[in-house]
Amino acid sequence: MRLAxxxxxxxxxxxxxxxxxxxxxxxxxxxxxxxxRAIAAGGPAALERVLAWLDEQPAGAGTPLANVxxxxxxxxxxxxxxxxxxxxxxxxxxxxERPLIYGKAAGSVAAHGATLAWDRxxxxxxxxxVELGVVMGADGAIFGYTCINDISARDxxxxxxxxxxxxxxxxxCPVGPWVVTADAFDPANVGLRCTIDGEPxxxxxxxxxxxxxxxxxSYLSQHLELRPGDLIATGTPPRLVTPxxxxxxxxxxxxxxxxxxxxxxxxxxxx
Numbered sequence: 001m002r003l004a005x006x007x008x009x010x011x012x013x014x015x016x017x018x019x020x021x022x023x024x025x026x027x028x029x030x031x032x033x034x035x036x037r038a039i040a041a042g043g044p045a046a047l048e049r050v051l052a053w054l055d056e057q058p059a060g061a062g063t064p065l066a067n068v069x070x071x072x073x074x075x076x077x078x079x080x081x082x083x084x085x086x087x088x089x090x091x092x093x094x095x096x097e098r099p100l101i102y103g104k105a106a107g108s109v110a111a112h113g114a115t116l117a118w119d120r121x122x123x124x125x126x127x128x129x130v131e132l133g134v135v136m137g138a139d140g141a142i143f144g145y146t147c148i149n150d151i152s153a154r155d156x157x158x159x160x161x162x163x164x165x166x167x168x169x170x171x172x173c174p175v176g177p178w179v180v181t182a183d184a185f186d187p188a189n190v191g192l193r194c195t196i197d198g199e200p201x202x203x204x205x206x207x208x209x210x211x212x213x214x215x216x217x218s219y220l221s222q223h224l225e226l227r228p229g230d231l232i233a234t235g236t237p238p239r240l241v242t243p244x245x246x247x248x249x250x251x252x253x254x255x256x257x258x259x260x261x262x263x264x265x266x267x268x269x270x271x
Contacts, residue, residue, distance in 0.1 A: 001047065003144070004178035005036055005071040005111075012071045014039065015062075016054055017178055022062035026050060036074050036179060037229030040135060040143040047181060072109040073146045073176040074135060077231045080104040080173060082131070082150055083216055086235025087208045091246070099211045099219045104150070104233075105168035110268065112177035116151070117271035118169050123153040126250045128268070129236040130194035130202050130258035132187060134213060135179050136230040140221055142213070144179040145187060147266040148233045149194075149258045154249070174258075174268050175231065187213055190261040192237060196254050199244055204237025211235075 002017035006025060014026045014035050028034045031046075031053050039046045084100040085093045110116065118126070129150040137143030151173065153166035167173075187206055194202040211219070213234055220226055239246035250256065254270040 001051070001181045001184055002178045003036060003039065003050075003073075003181065004176070005073055005075050007069040007071050012075045015068075016050065017065065018062060021065040022060075023065055023068045024054065024057060024062035027053060035076070036135075037076060037078075040137045041228035043138045043141065043143075047183075070112045070177055072111045072174070073179050074229055074231060075109065077106050077109065077175075077229050078227045080106055080108070080231045080233065081220060082167065082233040083211065083235040086210050086216075087204055087237045088210060089204060089208055089238040091241065092238045095210050099216050101220065102163050102167065104173050105164065108168045108170060108173040110171040110174045112174065112266050113269075114171060114174060115269045115271050116171040116174075118171070122169075123155050123166070124249075125154045126151060127154060127248070128194055128196070128201070128250060128256045128258070130192045130260070131233040131236050132190070132192065132206060132213075132260055133175060134217070134232040134234060136217075136226045136228060136232070137182075138228050140217065140226055142182045142217065143228065144181045145185050145260075145263060146175055146179045146231075147177070147258050147260050147263050148231065149174040149256065149266055149268060150233050150236060151250075151268075171268075173233075174266055176266050177264050180263050185262050192258070192260050194256070194258045196244065196248065196250070196256055198255075200242075201240055201244065201246075201248060202237050203240060208237060209235060
């Protein structure tokens with residue numbers, strides 16, 4: 001199942017994206033599920049409740065995807081964890097003995113189709129990274145998967161010293177376009193891609209992961225409590241050496257697209 005957050009009257013509301021790309025807002029009163037985090041917390045029983053409610057809706061219910069405004073797939077994550085140096089490939093840094101964990105502030109999330117602007121007096125050395133996002137459910141189980149663009153400042157005083165600050169400016173964590181529930185997605189061997197204005201800057205497959213998803217979740221769980229709706233960005237393939245090259249940074253007017261097989265495309269415009 002694909003679950004999205006859409007904006008209705010400026011307010012976030014959970015929705016189901018049907019196979020025909022019609023988006024059906026979930027009746028939060030009928031289901032008792034006010035958002036994606038609540039559905040994740042409810043586990044399989046909550047998904048069954050959504051499915052039962054959806055089966056009662058007429059075949060033509062909903063709105064074409066092109067006519068809705070998407071919010072961040074998980075608009076209110078409790079925490080966002082990121083995994084560094086987690087992919088093999090040409091030019092990759094040496095493998096770490098255990099998962100290398102960073103973080104992003106929860107307030108950095110943004111939606112598919114959002115426009116990103118930031119204070120360039122703080123940093124003008126910013127790039128994009130495609131990452132498979134894990135959405136946590138109840139009792140340490142994985143609820144689903146999504147696309148994450150781990151936008152990061154690369155200034156030495158941020159990337160090399162203040163990682164949290166360099167990754168957490170407003171809009172630096174586009175998430176979406178939706179969450180694909182764990183029962184409908186196998187992350188073992190899927191392709192990841194990131195482009196700027198259609199030119200690829202990253203390409204890889206999840207088979208290149210050094211520390212697999214189960215290992216990352218287990219490692220985090222040894223040190224902290226993973227809660228429903230928490231996000232884990234599981235790492236990113238090395239930058240391609242072909243043009244525009246690994247030194248290409250984000251500029252005004254760019255369109256950045258991260259895509260993951262079986263999930264979809266997440267696009268951000270740079271102002």
